[in-house]
Amino acid sequence: MNIxxxxxxxxxxxxxxxxxxxxxxSPFGWDASGVLTRVERLSTGRVMELRLRESxxxxxxxxxxxxxxxxxxxxxxxxVWMLDLDLDLSPFYARAWDEPRLAxxxxxxxxxxxxxxxxxxxVVKTILTTNVSWSGTIRMVERLVSTFGDPLPSDPARHAxxxxxxxxxxxxxxLRSVGLGYRAPYVLELAxxxxxxxxxxxALKSADLPNADLRKRLLMIKGVGxxxxxxxxxxxxxxxxxxxxxxxxxxxxxxxYDGEPVGRAEVEAAFERWGVWKGxxxxxxxxxxxx
DNA sequence: GGTAGACCTGGACGC
DNA sequence: GCGTCCAGGTCTACC
Numbered sequence: 001m002n003i004x005x006x007x008x009x010x011x012x013x014x015x016x017x018x019x020x021x022x023x024x025x026s027p028f029g030w031d032a033s034g035v036l037t038r039v040e041r042l043s044t045g046r047v048m049e050l051r052l053r054e055s056x057x058x059x060x061x062x063x064x065x066x067x068x069x070x071x072x073x074x075x076x077x078x079x080v081w082m083l084d085l086d087l088d089l090s091p092f093y094a095r096a097w098d099e100p101r102l103a104x105x106x107x108x109x110x111x112x113x114x115x116x117x118x119x120x121x122x123v124v125k126t127i128l129t130t131n132v133s134w135s136g137t138i139r140m141v142e143r144l145v146s147t148f149g150d151p152l153p154s155d156p157a158r159h160a161x162x163x164x165x166x167x168x169x170x171x172x173x174x175l176r177s178v179g180l181g182y183r184a185p186y187v188l189e190l191a192x193x194x195x196x197x198x199x200x201x202x203a204l205k206s207a208d209l210p211n212a213d214l215r216k217r218l219l220m221i222k223g224v225g226x227x228x229x230x231x232x233x234x235x236x237x238x239x240x241x242x243x244x245x246x247x248x249x250x251x252x253x254x255x256x257y258d259g260e261p262v263g264r265a266e267v268e269a270a271f272e273r274w275g276v277w278k279g280x281x282x283x284x285x286x287x288x289x290x291x
Numbered sequence: 292g293g294t295a296g297a298c299c300t301g302g303a304c305g306c
Numbered sequence: 307g308c309g310t311c312c313a314g315g316t317c318t319a320c321c
Contacts, residue, residue: 021314130315136300137314181299186316225316245314 001066003076007058007085010109014054016083019113019283024138025125026145027161028114038082039152040117041160042074047150049158050075058085064154078117081205084237087112092277101286110284115235119201120194121161126231127186127223136179143178144187167191186223204236211238226264230279239279242268251287 014034017023023030029037036052051062061079080086089111096102105111116122128140148166149159167175168191175184193199204217211233218229230243242248244267252270253262267282274281 127316131298131313132300132315133302133313135302135313139301176299179300182297182316183299223316227315231314243314246312247314250314 001063001072003061003063003072003079004055004057005059005061005076005079005085007083008088010106011058011085011112012054012109013052013059013083015109016112016114019110021134021137022114022116022125025141027149027159039149039158039160040075040078041150041163042071044071045150046071047152047160049152049154050079052079052083059083082115082117084112084115087237089280092280095274095277096281099281102281102284104286105284111280113235113283116161118161119205119232119236120164120190122232122235123190123201123218123221123224123228124187126228127183127190128180129231130183130223130225130228140179140183144175144180147178164191164194168195183223186221189222211240214238215241234279234283240276242271242278242282244268248282251285255285255288 013036017030017036022028023036027039031037034053038050038052039047040050041047046065048063048065053060053062059079061075063075067075089106092111093106096105116125124144125137125141128144129137132140145159145161148162148170150162150166152158152160167187170188172184172188175187180187190199190201194201199221204214207214207217209217214236215229215233218224218232219226224232227243227245230241233239233241234243244264248267249262249264252267253259256270257266271278271282
């Protein structure tokens with residue numbers, strides 16, 4: 001069956017998908033024909049493959065199985081969240097027109113950032129990006145998903161992202177065995193705090209909190225520091241904190257400091273004038289000789 | 292509040 | 307083949 005969803009224009013599925021590296025992490029998949037795939041576990045426990053394509057008005061979701069109304073609504077809600085289909089970036093675009101490095105963003109539909117259906121998945125994946133090369137992140141996520149995720153019935157080699165319940169039921173050694181290293185206790189504690197009810201992570205997606213308070217809540221999660229919190233705030237749609245990592249410092253160094261080493265302060269200063277759009281300006285900056 | 296050292300792991304690099 | 311360094315940081319102890 002197919003589910004059709006509108007998107008606030010301008011919209012481009014490939015642009016959202018490639019907004020950062022998340023599409024390379026299991027259980028996402030992306031093929032050259034322009035289809036974003038994902039093995040997804042619904043709240044009913046059913047596991048299915050979603051195939052998302054760009055359509056005339058937004059996105060078309062192909063699901064191999066028949067879904068009841070509640071399941072269809074769940075799939076639609078997850079897709080809207082993942083692709084931020086309702087997002088109106090016209091205030092950001094209006095400011096970007098005056099900046100040569102960002103003038104391209106509206107015509108190319110830049111601005112949306114691909115996110116996972118749950119904040120739990122995005123927090124785990126963000127923790128797994130820290131202090132490791134990107135290839136290491138890909139490997140850790142793949143092993144975590146294939147070991148603890150529910151299998152897709154039609155292709156048991158593929159799996160959904162593991163639930164907090166499944167990860168909470170394992171132990172530190174189990175998580176270390178899939179290569180998480182010292183991050184294992186962080187992921188375990190996160191999963192267990194969600195299952196115990198001590199942390200309602202998904203509520204933060206719609207929490208009416210000042211940005212600074214939301215950041216404090218994220219920083220309370222073990223394994224989430226300044227970089228990870230800023231990255232998660234970006235995914236949640238708050239752009240006034242910069243995810244300053246070694247890559248950011250390298251790019252700012254090349255752009256404004258002639259390759260001389262710079263720190264967090266210089267990265268912050270470079271984008272300070274963008275105010276609440278700081279994060280998006282940084283994220284979509286057309287870096288000189290960039291990646 | 293600022294800083295040094297430890298932390299899993301695996302690829303890159305020099306020898 | 308082996309040792310060292312470091313990668314899209316964070317935590318803890320200490321000052």
